[in-house]
Each structure stands twice: as structure tokens, then as C-alpha cells.
Amino acid sequence: MTGVVFLLAPGLHLLDLAGPAQVFSSADDFGHRYETVYVAEQEDVPTAQGIGLRAETAWPELTADDLVVVPGWRSPALPRGPVFSRATLERLVAHHAAGGTVASVCSGADALGRAGLLDGRRCTTHHELQDELARRYPRAAVVPDVLFVEDGRVLTSAGIASGIDLALHLVAVRHGAFVAARVARTMVVHTRRNGGDQQASAMLRYRGHLSDAVHRAQDVIDARFADPLPLSRLAADVGLSERTLTRRFSDATGLTPLRYQQQLRLEHAEHLVGQGATVEAAARAVGFQDARMLRRLRARPTSS
Known part of the structure; x- marks a missing residue:
């Protein structure tokens, strides 16, 4: 006891x-x-x-x-x-x-x-x-x-x-x-997170802005981060030109839409690796064609 x-x-x-x-x-x-x-x-x-x-x-x-x-x-x-x-x-x-x-x-x-x-x-x-x-x-x-x-x-x-x-x-x-x-x-808890995991996920860390259009774009990326998301399709989904979306997204979050999607993929892949998946399997599960891009992202400094 x-x-x-x-x-x-x-x-x-x-x-x-x-x-x-x-x-x-x-x-x-x-x-x-x-x-x-x-x-x-x-x-x-x-x-x-x-x-x-x-x-x-x-x-x-x-x-x-x-x-x-x-x-x-x-x-x-x-x-x-x-x-x-x-x-x-x-x-x-x-x-x-x-x-x-x-x-x-x-x-x-x-x-x-x-x-x-x-x-x-x-x-x-x-x-x-x-x-x-x-x-x-x-x-x-x-x-x-x-x-x-x-x-x-x-x-x-x-x-x-x-x-x-x-x-x-x-x-x-x-x-x-x-x-x-x-x-x-x-307990219907998604997972046992590791102590070193960040307190806020990428889905939360980049939401502290006031741009409705960027929030709509993030909603699309959050829901479909593992899928191919051409900038042209994302811009059409939120009713902006590609150039305007990229500018507003970068101003609001400090990231391009592609970099934001990569952050989500990396975060989910790290979770899968932490649960025992191989890097190759985690890369495929989050939408990378192979593990090379995932390895490059994992090697970057966390502040990048």
C-alpha cells in the first residue's frame, strides 16, 4: 500500500x-x-x-x-x-x-x-x-x-x-x-506525455494573435496537417491570395504556412517516436514521404 x-x-x-x-x-x-x-x-x-x-x-x-x-x-x-x-x-x-x-x-x-x-x-x-x-x-x-x-x-x-x-x-x-x-x-487521456514536452502544443503556441484569416488557415492546417496542402488550396480555403496569406500568416505567427505545418508534423512525429515508433514509421504517419525531412527537422534547434 x-x-x-x-x-x-x-x-x-x-x-x-x-x-x-x-x-x-x-x-x-x-x-x-x-x-x-x-x-x-x-x-x-x-x-x-x-x-x-x-x-x-x-x-x-x-x-x-x-x-x-x-x-x-x-x-x-x-x-x-x-x-x-x-x-x-x-x-x-x-x-x-x-x-x-x-x-x-x-x-x-x-x-x-x-x-x-x-x-x-x-x-x-x-x-x-x-x-x-x-x-x-x-x-x-x-x-x-x-x-x-x-x-x-x-x-x-x-x-x-x-x-x-x-x-x-x-x-x-x-x-x-x-x-x-x-x-x-x-481515463481517456490521449497519452502519457514526457516531462520534457512543451507545456503548450504548436496548435496553441501560435494562436495568440488577432487575425481571423490566419486563425481560419490554422484551423485548416490543424485538421489536415498530414495531407498535402498546396498554398494555392489553403489560400482559396480562406479567401485570400497566396501572397496575402503568406504575409499575414508570417506577421501573425512568425512562420510561413508550410513551416507551421512542419511544426505540427514534427510534434506529432516526436510523440509517435516517444511511444516506440521508428523514425521511418513516424515520418510516414505524419505525411512525410520518407524520414529524411523528419530527421532534418529534428536536428534543427527548437527555436527555429
Whole structure:
């Protein structure tokens, strides 16, 4: 039996909590025994989504096999003052010192930072908070734009849904990739993403603009990225000339339509390779005629 203690802060995000809790609950359903416990400094815990939760105020006895998870809470920035008392933070430190594992989701990393558990370690958090986390805890090495980081039995993950990825990773480490995949399947999660994957996919990273025509073009490419998409056809689909589409697309995203399509193909191919496909098979699946172009794209710097 592995104990998973969720340390709840007022205003916590439900998915920061429910996602990882569901992972461990599903693993328990498959015979890998987990017991989830919810503790807080007060019995009634309000959430950011408006529903109240009830938690224990007494901590269970923990062993080195147990895990403590700190879900994040709603805040446009990390809180100025401590969310948890010094006594609670000392419990985190003591559990880790005894050989246990501690983890956080999103802004929960601030609690680990206040406890001193990020000092000298690599860590991450939600992309909107990572710069502030780095300023607040200069002895930590904040890794930007990744899903989760594991360093010395301290795991930190990005925002909201990335807590599911972190929990699936822990299940995979303890019970193997097959069990993690089985849990992901029963949760109808697309895949167990790797910790180094970017927090936002290409479909999201290049959408922060106000051009309706470019959004329409991206909709077409997103839906048909594995198909041949001549610029003439794409321009006709969105009602622009090829020259105007290329100019507007580049102004809005910094990419040409072809480069955007290649980004989507590369991202999906990397996922397939990560799941065990050969480079050749992944290249064909995402629309490349052979693996040469995929290999060239994989060799480019990620910022290109």
C-alpha cells in the first residue's frame, strides 16, 4: 500500500487535485494499491471553482514509500505571504529527509520553495509563474516550458492538467509503462506525455494573435496537417491570395504556412517516436514521404 497525501491550500484548483487523484485511484482499481488522504490546515477548504472540500487536519503516519502532493491554487502571481504554516512546511521537509517523495502541481511549487526543497534542484511551474518562481528562489534552477521535472525525489509540474502527466510518470516508474498506459486509457487521456514536452502544443503556441484569416488557415492546417496542402488550396480555403496569406500568416505567427505545418508534423512525429515508433514509421504517419525531412527537422534547434 502506497499512501498519497494531498496537501490542500485554500483556493486550490480542482483539476490540480482531481487529475492526479484519479490516476492513483485508477491504478488502485488495477490492483496496485494506493490510499489517498486529503489534509489541510482547516477542515473546510474552498476551491477556485466554487465547490467546498472537506479535509483531515491530522496527518497520517508516513513512510519512505509514500508521496505528498501539493496541488496549486488560483492566483495571477505567487502569493506574497505563506499559504501554509511553518509547521506544515516542516512536515514536507521531514518526509523528504526520511526518504519520501514530494511533488507539486502549478503554484504548489511555491510551498516547496518556502520549505527549502527547491534549493539546488531543477524544477518547473506554470509558464505564467516560472519567472517569478525563479526570482523568489534564486537557488533553484527553474526549467521553463516543460511539463514536469524530477530531481532528488522532488517533482514539480506545470499548470493544471500537467499534474496528470506527473502522476502517470510516477505510476510508470513504480509499476511500468504498460500500467501507466492502461491508466491513461481508462481515463481517456490521449497519452502519457514526457516531462520534457512543451507545456503548450504548436496548435496553441501560435494562436495568440488577432487575425481571423490566419486563425481560419490554422484551423485548416490543424485538421489536415498530414495531407498535402498546396498554398494555392489553403489560400482559396480562406479567401485570400497566396501572397496575402503568406504575409499575414508570417506577421501573425512568425512562420510561413508550410513551416507551421512542419511544426505540427514534427510534434506529432516526436510523440509517435516517444511511444516506440521508428523514425521511418513516424515520418510516414505524419505525411512525410520518407524520414529524411523528419530527421532534418529534428536536428534543427527548437527555436527555429
